[in-house]
Amino acid sequence: MISHDLLIVGGGLAGLAAAMSADPKLKVAVISKVHPLRSHSVAAQGGINAALGNHPNGKDDAWEKHAFDTIKGSDYLADQDAAELLCQKAVPLMYELDHWGVPFSRFPGGVIAQRPFGGAGFPRTCYAADRTGQVILHTLYEQAVRRNVTFLDEWLVANLVVGDGKCLGLVAYELGSGKIHPLPAKAVIFATGGYGRVYLRSSNAYINLGGGIGMAYRAGVPLKDMEFVQFHPTTLYGKNILITEGARGEGGYLINNEGRRFMEDYAPKAMELAPRDIVARAIQREIDKGNGFENQYVHLDLRPLGREKIEKRLPAIQEICLRFASLDPVDTPIPIQPAQHYSMGGIDVDKYGASPIEGFYAAGECACVSVHGANRLGGNSLLEAVVFGKIAGEAASAFVKTGSFPDKPQKGVAEEAQRFFSKVKSLRERDTGENVFKLLDKLKLLMSDKVGIFRKGKDLQEALEGVTELKEESKRAFIFGSCDRYCQELVVLTEFDYMLDVAEAIIVAALAREETRGSHYRTDFPVRDDNNWLKHTLLTWTEKGPEITYRPVKVDKYQPQERKY
Amino acid sequence: MNMHSTFRILRFDPKKDKKPYFQEYRHQPKPKDSILEALKDIRNEQDPSLAFRYSCREAVCGSCGMVINGQIDLACRIQVESLQSDLIVVEPLPNLEIQKDLFVDMEPFWAAYREIQPYLQPEGDVPEKGHRVEEKKMEKVFQYITCVLCACCYSSCPVASRDGRYLGPAALAKLFRFISDPRDSRPYAALKKVDSPAGAWGCDTVFRCNVVCPKSVRPADGIEGLRRKLVAEKTKRIFKRKP
Numbered sequence: 001m002i003s004h005d006l007l008i009v010g011g012g013l014a015g016l017a018a019a020m021s022a023d024p025k026l027k028v029a030v031i032s033k034v035h036p037l038r039s040h041s042v043a044a045q046g047g048i049n050a051a052l053g054n055h056p057n058g059k060d061d062a063w064e065k066h067a068f069d070t071i072k073g074s075d076y077l078a079d080q081d082a083a084e085l086l087c088q089k090a091v092p093l094m095y096e097l098d099h100w101g102v103p104f105s106r107f108p109g110g111v112i113a114q115r116p117f118g119g120a121g122f123p124r125t126c127y128a129a130d131r132t133g134q135v136i137l138h139t140l141y142e143q144a145v146r147r148n149v150t151f152l153d154e155w156l157v158a159n160l161v162v163g164d165g166k167c168l169g170l171v172a173y174e175l176g177s178g179k180i181h182p183l184p185a186k187a188v189i190f191a192t193g194g195y196g197r198v199y200l201r202s203s204n205a206y207i208n209l210g211g212g213i214g215m216a217y218r219a220g221v222p223l224k225d226m227e228f229v230q231f232h233p234t235t236l237y238g239k240n241i242l243i244t245e246g247a248r249g250e251g252g253y254l255i256n257n258e259g260r261r262f263m264e265d266y267a268p269k270a271m272e273l274a275p276r277d278i279v280a281r282a283i284q285r286e287i288d289k290g291n292g293f294e295n296q297y298v299h300l301d302l303r304p305l306g307r308e309k310i311e312k313r314l315p316a317i318q319e320i321c322l323r324f325a326s327l328d329p330v331d332t333p334i335p336i337q338p339a340q341h342y343s344m345g346g347i348d349v350d351k352y353g354a355s356p357i358e359g360f361y362a363a364g365e366c367a368c369v370s371v372h373g374a375n376r377l378g379g380n381s382l383l384e385a386v387v388f389g390k391i392a393g394e395a396a397s398a399f400v401k402t403g404s405f406p407d408k409p410q411k412g413v414a415e416e417a418q419r420f421f422s423k424v425k426s427l428r429e430r431d432t433g434e435n436v437f438k439l440l441d442k443l444k445l446l447m448s449d450k451v452g453i454f455r456k457g458k459d460l461q462e463a464l465e466g467v468t469e470l471k472e473e474s475k476r477a478f479i480f481g482s483c484d485r486y487c488q489e490l491v492v493l494t495e496f497d498y499m500l501d502v503a504e505a506i507i508v509a510a511l512a513r514e515e516t517r518g519s520h521y522r523t524d525f526p527v528r529d530d531n532n533w534l535k536h537t538l539l540t541w542t543e544k545g546p547e548i549t550y551r552p553v554k555v556d557k558y559q560p561q562e563r564k565y
Numbered sequence: 566m567n568m569h570s571t572f573r574i575l576r577f578d579p580k581k582d583k584k585p586y587f588q589e590y591r592h593q594p595k596p597k598d599s600i601l602e603a604l605k606d607i608r609n610e611q612d613p614s615l616a617f618r619y620s621c622r623e624a625v626c627g628s629c630g631m632v633i634n635g636q637i638d639l640a641c642r643i644q645v646e647s648l649q650s651d652l653i654v655v656e657p658l659p660n661l662e663i664q665k666d667l668f669v670d671m672e673p674f675w676a677a678y679r680e681i682q683p684y685l686q687p688e689g690d691v692p693e694k695g696h697r698v699e700e701k702k703m704e705k706v707f708q709y710i711t712c713v714l715c716a717c718c719y720s721s722c723p724v725a726s727r728d729g730r731y732l733g734p735a736a737l738a739k740l741f742r743f744i745s746d747p748r749d750s751r752p753y754a755a756l757k758k759v760d761s762p763a764g765a766w767g768c769d770t771v772f773r774c775n776v777v778c779p780k781s782v783r784p785a786d787g788i789e790g791l792r793r794k795l796v797a798e799k800t801k802r803i804f805k806r807k808p
Binding site for chain 1: 578597605610620625627642664679691692693697698699706707711713714741746
């Protein structure tokens with residue numbers, strides 16, 4: 001059994017940033033169920049926010065203004081000290097990423113280019129055309145190769161092992177060999193990303209099942225603010241592939257079937273560049289009112305940009321449209337609809353990435369610090385992943401060097417590995433039962449149907465019942481055939497139980513929060529209620545279901561006010 | 566369209582099977598389904614043991630390179646309908662060992678990638694206000710950063726297929742991306758590694774890589790650029806020696 005000082009789970013932006021900042025003298029490994037370059041960070045397009053003030057209209061920008069926009073955008077649910085930390089760190093981080101090799105687009109004079117994004121007072125989103133996630137992920141991976149970081153590619157983590165409130169390590173399934181490994185570690189960082197594929201319509205990669213969030217929850221770490229699910233306003237109709245907010249930042253219009261820029265009815269000042277929750281709701285309302293096309297989508301019109309700007313600033317969007325919708329945005333509007341995109345909520349951590357379980361950390365989308373509160377601004381997710389990935393790497397390293405550790409972590413981890421092994425064995429021995437892929441499809445339908453952009457108590461109650469049924473059905477799931485190596489059925493089966501817990505957490509938190517805030521819109525409670533609900537939801541796993549507690553939001557400088565855009 | 570198609574998929578588990586074999590599945594793809602979506606449906610509905618890599622489904626993660634009716638491409642970006650055939654033959658990427666079904670061993674590809682020192686090597690510490698680089702000077706770099714490292718080029722390359730030492734198009738183009746970057750300061754010595762038949766001079770200039778690249782990177786341009794750079798550096802050195 002190999003023991004590690006620090007295991008980082010996930011090879012996207014947060015995981016790689018953690019690996020870069022971890023103390024190189026420690027025994028560290030990055031575990032990922034896919035090769036790190038296949039992580040979902042690669043799909044981020046529009047950019048990463050930092051108040052550099054490089055844009056001609058952004059000279060007066062400052063990190064404090066970025067922090068204010070983030071807090072206002074969060075509908076005042078962000079912890080203000082954490083949001084300030086994020087925005088303050090953003091500026092030097094851009095120069096560091098530049099130095100590591102990120103090929104940012106540039107303004108005349110050679111400085112990093114910036115574009116307008118939703119909910120931002122100034123154009124402060126740094127970008128590399130519309131491939132910002134791809135180039136940052138590749139750059140971090142390159143630098144990790146330079147540092148000789150150890151990678152365990154195509155290993156699925158199946159369990160987080162905790163004993164007496166301390167992290168003991170992990171159990172993992174190695175896809176290539178089919179073996180199950182106990183992996184004791186002094187500290188663990190989860191950077192496992194979001195749960196987008198709990199929904200039918202999601203911009204996320206197929207691999208974003210959210211197992212990591214569920215695993216931490218099962219191991220006793222609370223989940224925070226799970227009711228806040230971001231729906232991206234503009235995903236390609238049919239495939240739900242992301243069409244970056246940068247497309248609107250560069251001057252694209254949203255048009256309904258009357259040919260009108262309907263955002264003037266919803267956010268007359270910010271128009272298409274209102275925050276995502278507002279734009280997504282506006283689009284869904286237009287569709288519901290019959291102002292969409294085929295009752296399914298509206299148009300994102302990039303024709304005002306012209307060919308040159310589209311080809312230079314949005315080449316990947318053009319490629320996606322040509323390839324996946326057989327249209328050229330230079331001369332045809334893009335059919336778009338909202339789809340699940342991001343999870344504001346996640347594993348409860350503080351601004352050092354530390355969870356209540358000693359030695360267990362989380363960063364990036366799987367974590368909730370919280371800097372995004374009830375609604376994340378575009379361009380803040382890549383930023384959060386790198387900033388808090390780095391912080392978690394440092395904090396976990398410091399913990400490894402100074403913390404106290406359980407005597408025999410190997411024993412607990414080995415027992416858990418044995419339990420997982422037996423479970424897999426029994427799944428294989430069964431020769432009939434439920435097909436997990438079908439169960440997953442049912443869950444996705446249920447979540448998209450009942451826990452979408454507009455929510456109401458009755459739907460949420462039904463969703464909860466649906467998940468309870470699925471939990472029963474999943475007990476009868478089995479592995480078809482004799483699949484041991486590269487068994488993706490086992491991957492999905494392992495994650496599916498966690499997904500059910502995650503879905504339940506989203507629903508229970510959404511049902512309890514009887515107000516409307518940010519992305520959480522209750523048609524039966526359509527106003528924000530600061531007197532009762534300016535607080536974080538915390539869910540703890542118990543045998544009987546989630547146990548809810550609340551924690552006050554850290555408000556220091558900015559008193560909540562009405563959000564107007 | 567929209568009739569049942571036959572998917573003839575190469576299956577192989579080197580731990581169990583003596584040799585690869587084709588297995589046929591009847592499947593009716595939904596309109597506009599990609600090959601990847603069809604494969605997933607076949608796996609989910611008919612045969613969960615069928616193994617293939619996937620992630621983003623939008624041609625940006627580089628997971629799902631394979632051979633589809635004889636053409637190397639990413640399965641997610643090929644529409645079933647576009648093949649205009651009711652027989653669809655799917656095979657793993659060539660030039661790489663099969664691990665299981667459509668999973669191939671990518672290690673030789675990654676080893677070549679690591680070999681060229683695939684990271685920016687800037688001088689000194691982070692500049693206080695960042696590097697100043699005119700966009701124009703980055704244009705050469707921009708051509709190569711769309712590469713998703715899917716290994717389609719490596720698999721199509723006749724040189725890589727006959728000579729395991731050859732670094733292949735993606736790695737060489739990646740090196741050219743870095744030496745073209747005004748922020749990079751790697752010494753000439755770092756280029757010497759590719760001044761060999763296993764490096765820049767190995768290319769047969771048949772440009773298969775340019776043709777198959779799903780991201781239009783044109784890796785062979787990078788190889789040609791490396792050659793020019795090597796020659797220019799050598800010439801410079803000759804004249805330096807004899808002033």
